[in-house]
Structures are given as C-alpha cells and as structure tokens.
Amino acid sequence: MEFASDNAAGVAPAILDALVHANAGFAIAYGDDSSTQRLERRFSELFERDVAVFLVSTGTAANALALAHVSPPWGAVLCHTEAHAIVHECGAPEFFGGGLRLIAIEGEGCKLKPQTVEAALDRHFGLRPHQLVPAALSLTQASEFGTVYQANEIAALAALAHDRGMAVHMDGARFANAVARLGVTPAEATWRAGVDVLSFGATKGGALAAEAVVFFDPARAAAMAERRKRGGHLISKHRFIATQFEAFLADDEWLRLAAHANRMADRLAAHLAGVKLVPMWPVEANIVFVLLPQVLHERLQAAGAHYYVIHTDRTDPTTVPSGYVLVRLVTSFATTESSVDKFIALVKPT
Numbered sequence: 001m002e003f004a005s006d007n008a009a010g011v012a013p014a015i016l017d018a019l020v021h022a023n024a025g026f027a028i029a030y031g032d033d034s035s036t037q038r039l040e041r042r043f044s045e046l047f048e049r050d051v052a053v054f055l056v057s058t059g060t061a062a063n064a065l066a067l068a069h070v071s072p073p074w075g076a077v078l079c080h081t082e083a084h085a086i087v088h089e090c091g092a093p094e095f096f097g098g099g100l101r102l103i104a105i106e107g108e109g110c111k112l113k114p115q116t117v118e119a120a121l122d123r124h125f126g127l128r129p130h131q132l133v134p135a136a137l138s139l140t141q142a143s144e145f146g147t148v149y150q151a152n153e154i155a156a157l158a159a160l161a162h163d164r165g166m167a168v169h170m171d172g173a174r175f176a177n178a179v180a181r182l183g184v185t186p187a188e189a190t191w192r193a194g195v196d197v198l199s200f201g202a203t204k205g206g207a208l209a210a211e212a213v214v215f216f217d218p219a220r221a222a223a224m225a226e227r228r229k230r231g232g233h234l235i236s237k238h239r240f241i242a243t244q245f246e247a248f249l250a251d252d253e254w255l256r257l258a259a260h261a262n263r264m265a266d267r268l269a270a271h272l273a274g275v276k277l278v279p280m281w282p283v284e285a286n287i288v289f290v291l292l293p294q295v296l297h298e299r300l301q302a303a304g305a306h307y308y309v310i311h312t313d314r315t316d317p318t319t320v321p322s323g324y325v326l327v328r329l330v331t332s333f334a335t336t337e338s339s340v341d342k343f344i345a346l347v348k349p350t
Contacts, residue, residue, distance in 0.1 A: 001305040001343045003268075005204075006174075006286060006332035008306070012206030012257055018247035019208065019240060027239045031055070035242040042249055043214060048187045052221035054213040054228050055241045059084070059173045061233045062199035062211040064092035067136060069213075069224055070167040070197060073098035075135030077169070078120060080107050082144045084171060096231055101132055109281050110145035111153070112137075114160050121164055137161040141189070142174040145280075146265070146287030148181050151193045158194025167220075168194055173201035173211075176258035177285035191216035202248045206257045206333045210244035257333035261286035264331035264340055271344040280319075280326070288329040296347065297325050303346050 002008055011019075027033040036055070043053045056062050063085045067077050077093065079086055081104035085093055094100055105112055105120050117137065125134050137157060142148045149157075158168045170190060172178070175198070179189050190198050195216065202210040213228075215221035228234050235241055248254045262285060269283040272290055280289040289310070292300070297309070310326045320326050331340075 001300075001303070001339055002335075003305065003307040003329040003331065003343070005308075005330050006261065007204060009206070009332035009334040011208045012248075012253070012333055014250070014253055015207055015244050015247045018243050022239055022243040029236045029238060030234055031238040031242075033239040033242065035239045035246060039242045039245050042246065043212070046186050046249060047191065047214070047216065048185070049191065049216065050218055052215040052218040052224065054221070054224055055235070055238065055245070056211050056213065056228065056233045057209040057235055057241060058233075059171075059199060059201050059203065059211050060089045060092050061231070062201070062213050063089060063138075063169075063171055064096040065224070065228055065231055065233065066169055066197045066199055066213045067093040067138065068097035068100065069227055070169060070220070071097055071100045071135035072133070073100055074133055075100045076103050076125070076132040077101070077136045077138050078103045078105055078112075078117060078134065078166075079138040080105060080110055080112055080140065080143070082110050083138060083140050084144060084173065085138055087144075096227075100135065102138075109147040110140070110143035111147055111149055112139065112157060114156050117157060117160060134164055134166050136167045136169050138169045138171060139195075140171040140173075142178040142181075142285035142287070145289060146283060146285045147281055148178045148284040151182065151184055151188050154189070154193040154195065162194060167196045170195045170198045172198050173204055174258075174285055175200055176202075176205045176254045177262055180255045180258040181262055181284055190214075196220065202245055202254070204332075205248065205254055205261075207244040207248055210241045210248065212245065258286070261331045261333050261335060264335040264337070265329075267337065268329060268331065268340050268343070271340070272347065275344075275348055277347065286331045288331075290327060290329065291320065291324045292327055294323050294325060297327065300343070300346055305343055305346070
C-alpha cells in the first residue's frame with residue numbers, strides 16, 4: 001500500500017527495456033547521439049511546431065534553469081504559495097538566476113486566478129529601478145494539490161502575463177497526468193494557451209531520471225545550452241536520458257501510464273467518499289488529500305500503508321480539527337487495484 005509518492009514507484013517496463021537496449025555499444029556523449037537527435041524531432045512532432053529541447057535529470061534542474069533563463073537577476077517570478085519551485089527546491093531558481101526572486105501568491109485549490117495575479121502585480125511592482133521587475137509567471141500543471149488548470153484558465157493567466165511583459169513557465173512534473181485528464185493535445189495544453197517554456201517531467205510518470213525543458217520559440221532558448229552546461233546539468237551519457245523519453249513518448253505510453261495513475265486516484269477517492277472521507281480538493285490528477293481520524297491513521301500505518309502526513313500552513317488550521325490528520329495519497333503507473341482495495345478495506349468501519 002504505497003501512496004507516499006509516484007517517485008517511490010520503479011521504472012516502467014518499456015522504459016527499463018529501452019535503457020537495457022541503449023546500453024549496447026557506444027554513442028557519442030553530451031547530446032550529439034542519434035537518440036537525442038531523434039527525440040528532438042519527436043518533441044517538435046508532439047507539440048506540432050518547432051521547439052528547442054534541453055534534457056536534464058531532475059525536475060529541480062528543469063525548473064531552476066528554465067526560470068533563470070526567462071528572468072533577469074533583478075526579475076521576479078510569480079507562482080502559487082505552494083509551488084514546488086518556491087517550497088521544495090532549496091532556492092535553486094534564485095541560485096541559478098543570480099538573484100531573481102520568487103513571489104508567492106495565494107490561490108484556491110492551488111491554482112492561481114487572474115484577479116489575484118493582477119493584484120499582486122499592482123501591489124509589488126512599478127517603481128523602477130527601485131523594485132524588482134515582474135519577469136515570469138510560473139504555473140504548476142498538475143498542481144501540488146492534484147488540481148488541473150483547464151486550457152482556458154491557462155490562456156487567461158498567460159494573456160495577463162504577456163500583457164505585463166512576462167514570460168509564462170509551466171512546471172509539468174505531472175504534465176502527463178494533466179493532459180491525460182484534460183483530453184487535449186499537448187499543444188493545446190501549452191503554447192496554444194500561451195505557455196512559453198515547459199518543464200516536462202517523465203520521472204514521476206515512470207522514468208528513471210528524465211526531465212526536459214521545452215521552449216516553444218527556439219529563439220528564446222539562445223544560450224540555454226551554455227546555461228545548462230555551466231550549471232552542471234549537461235549529462236555526459238546523454239543517450240540514457242533521451243532513450244527514456246523516446247520510450248516514454250512512443251505510442252502514447254506516457255498518457256497510458258498517466259491515465260492508469262489517474263484512474264487509481266479516482267478509485268481511491270470514490271471509495272473514501274463512500275465512507276464519508278471526502279477529499280479536500282477535487283481529484284483531477286493522481287493525488288488525493290483527505291482528513292483521517294487519528295485512530296484510523298494509526299491503524300493504517302500499523303498495517304503498512306505508506307503516505308505523507310501534511311504538516312504545513314497550506315490550509316487554515318480550522319480545517320484540520322483536533323483528532324484528525326491531513327494526509328496526501330499519491331498513485332502511480334504501478335499502483336494496482338488490489339492495493340487500493342486493500343487500503344480501503346482497512347478504512348471501512350468494522
């Protein structure tokens with residue numbers, strides 16, 4: 001009963017097989033191999049336009065390098081107060097950005113609204129050269145609460161950002177889960193809605209370690225190759241990242257794996273709601289937040305269930321009543337129906 005994180009899952013079989021196959025023979029290093037060249041063409045096909053792609057091995061590197069590239073050192077990046085970039089990346093965007101600052105904004109269900117973004121822009125900026133310059137808006141898709149931006153919501157936020165001279169970055173660590181849920185094309189979920197640069201994650205979706213920074217205007221990516229190298233994130237045996245993505249994207253495997261994870265989250269949420277444990281936020285990707293009675297939490301832990309208890313100010317303290325804990329349950333491509341059902345059997349009153 002593993003629900004701690006999709007990072008806890010192993011490697012999807014197709015990707016593992018591809019890695020074994022790629023291990024045969026020799027290939028030139030640092031991204032000049034045939035696998036990387038094929039993958040670059042595949043990304044352009046996937047997004048229905050010419051794109052510039054830079055592979056890295058971690059999501060933190062993808063986010064930090066992307067944000068550093070679209071913001072000057074005196075720039076500000078606006079994001080949700082729970083965004084991974086500001087909460088869980090140890091200052092990496094600010095470090096690689098040479099001083100850029102992340103500005104946290106509240107939002108319902110971990111999603112930003114144009115009104116609150118506009119209010120923040122009016123409140124924090126405008127007195128040049130004394131204040132930071134708003135440089136980018138960063139959206140997490142799917143969000144840290146497991147909610148998903150609809151394409152029209154992204155478009156409204158992107159229009160506002162572009163009107164203020166800002167770039168739009170998308171943290172897509174769970175981009176596959178969002179696209180699988182929305183039922184739209186990758187293009188419709190990104191550049192057609194106004195996204196300028198995407199951190200495209202494969203690791204949470206079933207890869208070993210594979211992330212990509214995708215620029216939808218290749219001209220904007222000028223000198224990104226040097227930024228990645230200078231930052232220590234150009235992997236020498238580059239073919240092994242490219243190979244993972246090739247297998248991930250082949251025959252829509254990435255969407256199949258994500259759709260399975262989403263279905264397992266739906267199954268979990270439905271059964272929890274059936275015993276009056278209604279998820280805190282809509283379950284739109286592969287994450288379920290729920291309040292558990294302390295005694296039930298202890299019983300589940302004793303039975304071997306793994307998940308995170310959330311100790312944070314992400315919710316008003318009154319929403320976590322005495323005797324309860326707020327937990328996060330994450331499903332993955334490897335989650336089975338039997339694992340979900342075993343968990344639910346322990347939850348149901350005896």
